[in-house]
Every structure is written in structure tokens, then in C-alpha cells.
């Protein structure tokens with residue numbers, strides 16, 4: 001768009017009144033807000049902060065934390081290795097090796113032989129979740145992601161599926177029936193990367 | 195002049211060509227969607243996608259009469275006074291209807307379908323289809339099956355365009371494929387007891403299939419096509435020089451597809467080319483770096499500059515000792531490499547003997563010569579059938595290397611003659627530039643060469659019997675890693691770009707010779723070719739180092755301007771890929 005585009009709307013900053021130019025009314029209004037918060041914390045127990053880690057923070061349901069790979073009714077990874085998440089990912093942190101599904105999965109054509117996310121490179125934008133046609137990848141509410149080395153922060157398929165096992169009750173899948181409880185991550189074919 | 199009216203505008207019709215409405219409209223930038231039509235197959239007009247409004251203009255009165263019904267564009271000749279309307283509501287409604295019908299039984303599993311991203315159904319669904327699906331009955335489910343050990347058919351994705359069937363009937367004349375059953379139960383199948391295994395051109399049916407029904411098992415489920423970078427190259431598998439597109443991602447070649455060149459391979463490649471990349475780029479037996487013999491007779495890894503200094507010194511020492519310096523230029527070198535190598539050795543000593551390496555032959559030439567009648571089932575008026583030959587000569591550039599040697603040395607020394615010289619103990623230093631796809635020298639010959647020649651340099655991609663014995667081993671680039679031009683059987687000079695960067699530890703031959711020659715700057719094949727073209731009359735056709743899209747015949751005049759190469763609409767880059 002060019003500067004002389006007729007569709008551009010020019011907006012002037014509002015003119016300041018005499019009181020505005022003294023700034024004192026604004027200072028008073030700011031102090032009032034601060035004061036309300038201080039008094040609210042002292043007398044009404046309205047603090048926004050929590051005593052972490054003794055007290056755990058519960059993020060909003062749309063919080064975007066560590067990824068998980070969902071499992072289907074039979075405990076297999078739901079992912080069909082379409083690589084749309086890897087395509088959508090702006091940080092290029094998803095690496096998938098697709099393969100023809102094993103004979104024992106007659107309803108499936110393709111599955112991820114390896115599925116690796118570099119959690120350090122990830123910017124937690126949620127584009128992968130958005131792109132996935134089968135709701136296989138989701139960002140969970142887990143926010144306390146720590147590790148002792150860079151390698152540890154590169155999550156492979158087994159690890160991502162185990163995040164599902166950890167979070168399945170707290171955050172049920174939105175669209176499909178989850179596998180019966182107790183199906184371990186073993187149903188997934190062993191990942192060559194670990 | 196003959197003119198045609200397309201969507202209200204008048205355009206001249208190119209002379210000397212028989213075009214149908216689809217081709218003519220494409221020339222002027224109007225896209226008529228199609229599936230079953232292919233320029234080399236007879237017209238059957240069974241997909242009905244290309245139907246447009248057709249009429250004619252009376253040359254005397256100027257009155258335009260339209261036909262009451264839509265007509266397939268693939269069957270409509272572009273002739274004087276033809277009127278085409280491709281964007282009316284009637285045509286759009288027709289396209290929408292065809293798309294809905296084609297998708298009735300379609301599984302819509304694009305996420306797991308290898309064709310996604312270059313699929314005719316996908317593209318036309320966006321352009322002409324509708325978002326909702328009204329068909330509520332159960333869909334016919336066709337099982338997956340193999341039509342050969344390398345090709346899988348997902349019959350539920352098939353749209354019954356019969357391009358594959360027509361290919362096997364009309365081009366290879368082998369007719370392995372057929373349409374089984376009728377109506378909505380129709381299915382592509384091989385005849386009982388027959389597979390596509392014995393058809394060396396079978397892989398082309400995968401390229402022809404506009405949807406993801408016929409799939410290459412070698413590529414199956416491995417990559418998404420939009421990740422692949424395509425590089426224009428020329429096949430090094432035989433003397434034909436088929437034009438190919440080498441498709442790579444993450445430093446690895448994933449598949450090879452044909453590129454249209456009406457003078458060489460038309461639209462096809464053989465399976466040797468298609469799967470040959472594996473043998474040629476298998477990292478296990480590629481020479482991993484530069485090596486030189488140390489005092490104990492062991493090969494030790496040597497930095498490139500030191501290795502090249504050793505080469506230079508070894509050759510020059512031989513000259514000082516009054517011995518003959520000889521070079522073997524394999525027919526796998528590009529024209530530019532051969533030229534620089536010849537120049538270098540002639541610079542070391544003008545008496546250097548330059549020989550062409552052995553030219554491998556395997557089997558016999560095999561030609562498929564489709565004509566306008568054999569196996570054809572539909573309208574053949576627009577066809578211009580071209581033969582396709584698999585050559586027994588399994589080297590891409592024997593003619594190019596010979597031409598270079600003729601220019602530099604005045605004559606070509608044959609490999610056998612050089613071997614005789616070696617046996618007689620006349621040769622003191624030998625520089626061998628290989629690059630063969632398969633082993634080219636046997637153990638006995640290699641031992642003999644080693645015994646008789648004081649200083650042996652082997653520049654190669656694969657470990658050969660001679661490399662084990664050489665004083666210096668130089669790791670050169672495979673055909674996928676180097677850029678340069680080749681001369682095919684018809685003396686056509688064609689340019690092949692590099693598809694991959696040189697692997698670690700190696701350098702393309704061009705760079706090796708450039709360093710040996712002390713040529714400043716990076717060696718660009720175009721510049722070297724321009725140099726050669728300016729000096730050697732045989733290469734005059736490549737003046738300026740620029741080779742046209744379809745190549746140029748050495749010794750013939752300047753090539754005529756030609757219509758661009760044909761690419762099926764769904765393979766043509768779209769959107770962001772266009773600018774890449």
C-alpha cells in the first residue's frame with residue numbers, strides 16, 4: 001500500500017485540554033488504580049500472583065504449552081504423517097519421517113515412523129494444532145518445561161505420546177473418543193529416535 | 195492470417211502446428227481444465243472436464259454461430275474462425291458439475307496421498323469445484339493393489355481418465371493395463387497374469403496419472419511434494435540424454451521425473467533413469483574425500499590443496515624425467531570438465547597423451563516407435579508421435595569428450611591404444627578422471643597400470659580397483675552434484691544443472707581443474723563453455739555459454755524458436771512456488 005492510497009484513513013492525535021496538559025489528573029488516576037490493588041490484596045485477598053511452586057498455576061484452557069501426540073481408540077498415534085504441521089510451522093522445528101502403515105493397521109495408510117519436535121526452537125504459536133487434519137497434535141497446558149541439555153528438549157514420538165498419557169484426563173481430546181485408560185505408549189511402533 | 199476468437203478476443207493461430215482448443219487457449223494465457231487429454235496420447239474426451247462453448251464465425255458475413263451444447267476442447271481443432279467461450283456461466287456450471295461427479299466416490303484422503311500438492315483434482319476443486327458434498331450414499335471402496343513391484347494403484351482415487359491405459363497401448367505397445375468392469379464399478383487393472391514389471395517405461399504411468407491413483411512405491415509416503423526442490427538436469431544413464439527433473443530435499447534426492455523435450459525424450463524417461471539416482475548417489479561407496487599415499491604405502495586423508503599440489507608435482511616430475519604424461523577422460527565428464535582437464539594436461543606438457551575412457555555398452559538399443567495408428571483408440575489428428583530409445587551406450591557424453599579431444603589434441607586416442615602404451619612402459623604419469631556409474635576397470639588391468647606407471651592420479655566418485663592403488667585419489671562430484679553440459683547421440687548439447695551441493699570432502703571436477711590451472715574465481719560451467727565455444731568451431735553453437743531449453747545440435751544452425759515445454763497444469767508451479 002502506498003502513502004497516497006485514497007483508501008488510507010488519516011488519524012490525527014486527539015488535542016490535549018488544559019487539564020491534560022498539566023498531567024496531574026492522570027497521575028492521580030494512576031495512583032488510584034495502584035491504591036485499589038494494594039488495598040484489594042491486603043483486605044480482600046485479591047492477589048493475582050500465586051505462591052509457585054507450592055501453589056500450582058492453572059493456565060487458561062487455550063494456553064499453548066508442550067505438545068502432545070494424541071492416540072486413537074486403539075492406542076495408536078492418531079497422526080497420519082501428512083506433514084501439514086511441519087509445513088505450517090514457522091520455526092521449522094517439526095521433523096517427521098513418514099512410512100507406509102503396517103499390515104496390521106488395515107484402516108491406515110500412512111503413519112509417522114519418527115516424529116520429532118525441537119521444543120527449544122518452537123515458538124508455541126499453535127499453528128501445528130491448527131493445521132492438523134486429524135487433531136493428532138495438540139498443545140497442552142504444561143508450561144513448566146525444563147531440561148538439563150538441548151538434546152533432552154528434542155522430543156521424539158515416544159515422549160510426545162507420553163505427554164498425552166499424562167494430560168489425557170486433565171485435557172480431554174476435543175473431537176474423538178480417546179483410547180481406553182491403561183493403553184500404554186507401547187502400542188506405538190518403536191521410534192528409531194530416542 | 196488465420197485467427198481464433200477466445201473469450202471475445204481475436205488471436206492469430208501459429209502456423210505449421212495442429213493445435214486443439216486447450217493448447218491454443220494456453221498459448222494466449224487462457225486455462226481450459228482437463229484430465230484425460232495428453233499431447234502424446236490419442237484424444238478420447240472421456241473426462242468431460244475441458245468442455246467449453248464452441249462456435250464459428252462466418253468469414254463472409256462475420257456472423258457468429260455457437261453450437262447449442264458444450265464441446266470438449268481437446269477434440270476441437272483451433273482453426274480459422276473458431277470461437278471459444280471458456281468463462282461463461284454455462285461453462286462454469288459444467289465444470290462445477292464435473293468436479294462434483296468426479297468426487298462422488300473419491301476418498302478425499304489428501305493428507306496421506308502422495309499426489310497432494312500436484313493433484314489435478316485438488317487444483318481444479320479449488321478453481322472450479324464447490325465446498326459441499328451432496329452425495330450421501332455409501333462410497334464404492336476399491337482396494338489398493340500393485341500393478342507392478344514398483345507401482346501401486348489406489349483404485350478409489352482413480353478418475354478413469356485412462357491415460358495410463360492409453361500409454362501402455364499407444365506408446366509402449368505392451369497393453370498391460372485395461373479398464374475392468376463398467377460404469378461406477380469400472381476399475382483400472384492389469385490383465386490376469388500380467389504386470390508392468392517387464393515394461394522399462396512403466397514408471398511413466400505414475401507421472402501421467404493426474405491424481406494419486408498410480409503411485410511410485412519408491413517414493414510412497416516418504417515426502418510431501420511441496421518440500422521438494424526441483425532441479426533441471428540431464429540423465430547420465432545412457433547416451434540418449436533424457437531431460438529430467440531431479441527433486442531433492444534436505445540434501446537427498448527423493449525422486450526423478452521426466453522433463454519434456456520434443457527432440458530427445460518427448461515426455462518420458464525409462465525406469466533406469468527414474469531409479470538410477472539410488473545407485474549414483476548411494477553414499478556408502480562414494481569416495482569420501484581426497485587421499486594420498488604416505489611413505490608406508492597407506493592412503494591417508496589429505497586436504498584438497500595438498501592433494502592437488504601433489505598431483506601437480508607428480509605430473510611435472512614425470513615431465514622432468516622425460517616420461518610420457520597421459521590422461522584418461524571418461525565419457526561421464528561434462529564437456530567443460532573434459533575441456534579444462536585436457537587444457538591442464540596439455541599445459542603440463544604439450545606431449546601429453548589424452549585418451550577417452552572406456553565407453554560402457556550393455557545390451558542393445560531398444561526403440562519404442564509409437565505411430566498414429568498402432569494401438570490408438572481415439573482421435574489422433576493432433577498427434578505428433580516421436581520415438582523413444584533406450585541406448586545400449588551407457589555413458590552420457592562420449593561424443594562431447596571426443597569433440598573436446600579433437601579440438602585440443604587434434605585426434606582422439608582410444609582407451610585400448612593407451613593401455614598398450616602403458617603396457618609397453620611408455621607412460622610415466624597417468625591422470626584418470628572417472629565418474630562411471632558401474633565399475634569400469636578390473637583388478638588385473640588396475641594392477642598392470644599400477645605396476646607400469648610411476649605416478650597415478652584417480653579422480654572419481656566411486657571406489658574403483660584403480661583407486662585402491664593410486665598415488666593420489668581425488669573425490670569428484672556425482673552427476674547430481676555437478677553442473678555442465680553433455681552431448682547426446684544426436685550431437686545435441688544439453689545443459690544439466692547441479693541438484694545437490696558437492697558432498698563433504700569432494701569438489702566437482704571443474705573446480706579441481708580450475709585450481710590446477712590457477713584459474714581465478716569459482717569455475718562456472720557457462721564461462722568455461724563460452725571459452726570453448728569461442729575457440730572450437732565444433733562448439734560454435736554454444737556461443738556465449740548459453741544453451742537453449744531444449745539443447746542445441748552441434749554443427750547445425752541456430753535452433754528455431756519453439757513453444758515452451760509441456761507441463762501438465764497440476765505439475766506447473768503455482769502460488770509461492772512460482773517465484774522460487
Ligand code: SF4
Pocket residue numbers: 078079080081082083084085086096128131132133134135136137
Ligand atoms: S498435521 Fe497432524 S496428522 Fe499431519 S503430520 Fe502433523 S500431527 Fe501428524
Ligand code: SF4
Pocket residue numbers: 300301302303304305307308309310311313314315316351405406407
Ligand atoms: S488424488 Fe488428489 S484429491 Fe484425491 S486424495 Fe490424492 S491429492 Fe487428494
Ligand code: SF4
Pocket residue numbers: 351352353354355356357358359382402403404405407408
Ligand atoms: S489410474 Fe490414473 S491415469 Fe489411470 S485411469 Fe485412473 S486416474 Fe487415469
